[in-house]
Amino acid sequence: MSLKLSAANTFLIEVKLKSEFNDAEGAAAMALLREQGLSQLKDVRMGRLYEITGALSANQAHQAGKELLCDAVTQEFRLVPAAPAPVNGMNFWRVEVWLKPSVCDPVGATVVEAIVEGGLPKPAAARCGMLYLLNGRALKAQIEKAMAKSLANPLIHHVVATEAHS
């Protein structure tokens, strides 16, 4: 879904805690994934993803990420490039969990409203997803299975697991 950002006005904004902060959500996610058999995980960091489609320019998407979606003290953000370069090695995984298009996304709807209230053009749509950055030996199939049993529900979620990228 999000990794193939070919449409001209679709931006993927990634927000996560700065590395110096303890990531309690990531630790909880790691515990759940370990319970599901990913016993070799050493670390999990969590983040939020916002896929914004519509009338925004790259600068405006950057502004939305900086001023609206990110807490400048504890978090950092970036616009994920359309064709990210993978990080080598199989010990780093990037897992995105998105609501399926047929499922209501209240956070996404709120992001649209907030962008408008922030003085930017109204996006056509915004979807919110969860990001899990996994550090540890695992196979893609194992990750997908563990996610389906713990952090994602295949009925409403779409999971994209890829080798981590820059």
Next chain:
Amino acid sequence: MNQLAEAAADSLPILGKSPKELRALSNARHLSLSDAEWAAIQTHFKILKREPSLAEIETIAQTWSEHCKHKTFTSPIRYSEGKKTRSIKNLFQETIVAATMAVKKPWCLSLFSDNAGVVAFGKKWALAFKVETHNHPSALEPYGGAATGVGGVVRDILGVGLGAKPVLNTDTFCIGRPDYKGALPEGSHHPTRTLRGVVAGVRDYGNRMGIPTAAGGIWFDDDYRLNPLVFCGTVGIMPQWAVKKEVKPGDLIVAVGGRTGRDGLHGATFSSANLGADAPSSAVQIGHAIQEKRVLDALLAARDKKLYGSVTDCGAGGFSSAIGELGADCGARVRLENAPLKVSDLDSWEIWLSESQERMVLAVPPKSLKALEAVFAAEGCELAVLGEFTKTGRLEVTHHDCVVVELDMKFLHKGLPRVLREAVWTPPIVAKVSGGLAKKPGEALRGMVGHLNVCSREWVIRQYDHEVQGGTIVKPLQGVRHDGPGDACVIWPHAATGDMTDFSCFAVGHGLNPDYGRIDPYWMALAAVDEALRNLTCVGADPARAALLDNFCWASPEDPKQLGALVRAAEGCRDAAKGFSAPFISGKDSMFNQSKDEKGKDLAIPGTLLISAVAPVPDGRAAVTMDFKGPGNSLYLIGRTNDELGGSLYHRILGRVGGEVPKVSPVAAIDGFKALHAAMTRGRVLSAHDLSEGGLALCAAEMGFAGEFGCLLDLDEVPRDPRIYSNETLLFSESPSRILVEVKPENESAFLRHFGKGAKSAAVRRVGQTTANPILKVTGLEGSTILEESLKELKESWQTALPKVLG
């Protein structure tokens, strides 16, 4: 009409089709229509000489669903018990309604006819209470299912009368044990995941809407592992003038709140089917609490300006149910192109049937529309005029000038064929207790405090905001460290009434024990009512003013044994309401709670009845909590102990079966509750706690570790059946209607006076005293110490049990 017949793409040919073909159609479209219902629909359209449209069939299926029409409770039943057979025309009318009518309470303002039951609260105000279940959606997606369960019941409260302000949410879960180690069928969630999800769902929706969640409970049993039960309740407060609603022909049909999308299709018909792997993903949604908060604020502002004549929520069936119900007595004309949509590619029937959340429908006099628009615009809440109510007695729905539904309201609401169902009940033979070796009382008690059905729910409760609105004066966790198990919460709704000088409060309590139902659902029902009422009494609520809600969750009523058990439970409710003189004001049933297990066998939930009760606390300043308040105070036990260990926690701990299930004597019980209430209102009671699972021993332990004082109990003083010679029975029997009460020595005579003349049948006796040393010490019938346990250690086991299994 004959646009309908001509519009082949939208029509659904059914005339001339065989039952087999119609069953296949029903399965393919998740319609959950039975053969008899298809036959009635075929006959109706044969008379009309046309095929129905897809939207019409969907509308009929939604309106006739178990969720909307409660077919099990309203259909005729042939009930056999032993060799006797009798006919029941309408189980609901003959049990719940009949008992409520028999007890005739003038303070009941709205019963069974609106989205919630309503009772008077003082002279100016009224309380509305509703408890809903959201079981099937929560089984599929625990977080979304529970959150939208809260959203739905909050909208019920907004949609009762002209709308009430929600002041309390409740949540009760029945879930598989989190430490369940067995196999599960593909696609089902482990109970731990379900528990985490439903707690998070209730938390996020309730907290974001600013409604305290302060009452409820959890029951763990592996038979719920595939069909968790999620009961969401809301209490609202409204001025008494707003209890009545009226739709007038000519009123505009106005939809407010969220937009309509493809989400939530087939939620109502989904409730009429067994849960299986083919459940539609569209039946699951993610709620938008902030949107609902906007609706709440705008709606109540419009209510106070008297800008609409009636309102209801869009729940199961979406616009089709909401507009169909509001216009049932007059008629309605709807133009679907006016509905604000989330996506533009919705079919007509999808707009009509969508169960998108956070929507309400109002009946608005045309002259009020402008003012209404201004109120909703001020809250940033969308509003659209969909059509108008008519005098035609017909439901007419068009989409861009094409007719998509044209149904006679009479057929829609009264045309459901009633199918006779068979019910069989085999009276239980009281089996001799067998299995499981006895344990020393101390060992058994240690096992009980750490049992999942007893242990602390702090992990759950602390996730909920139970303080928002600032009126939760008796909280779910009580005692010196705010961590003891309260019996009920007490709410002072000053934030809604705006009156800081009126200390009138209300309390909400619950009763539930499916283990008793495994032996006899009749006594389960009485025990549940008794438990709910004694929980209320313990915090200072007036048991004579209690109003009840029933929520039945059952497996397939097509199984005569299951239906027989349901009849027993309903009759238990009837006798409890009459015996306690407490009316039922609202209720709901959820059927078909069964699924195929990992071996392909049907796994049914145990028949489950949640009784919720609400009663006024005349002066919140006199409310009582359950923790011991000091050393040297006398302990009185109200109520008689019998040898009733059937279905008890003690038997569960020992692995025993058989024995007598607790039996309630409502008249004696209510006398005791009333006497205790009178003593409480005069300040004679320091603490009170009900005896339920674990009996006297567990009750005393909880009061002790919550207050950090110990106690001495003498079993020989316990009011009891004289045939009891067993210390274990006196310690752990779960005989109902019993409350342990702490009284200051100087108040003992005054306290006992309340149990004189007016309550001859209530048994009350001094059974011990509180001590400074936090030890629970019990003297047995033979005069020696049979139990001496450190309350600190018991508390630790009680507190750590749930976090331990959740990891």
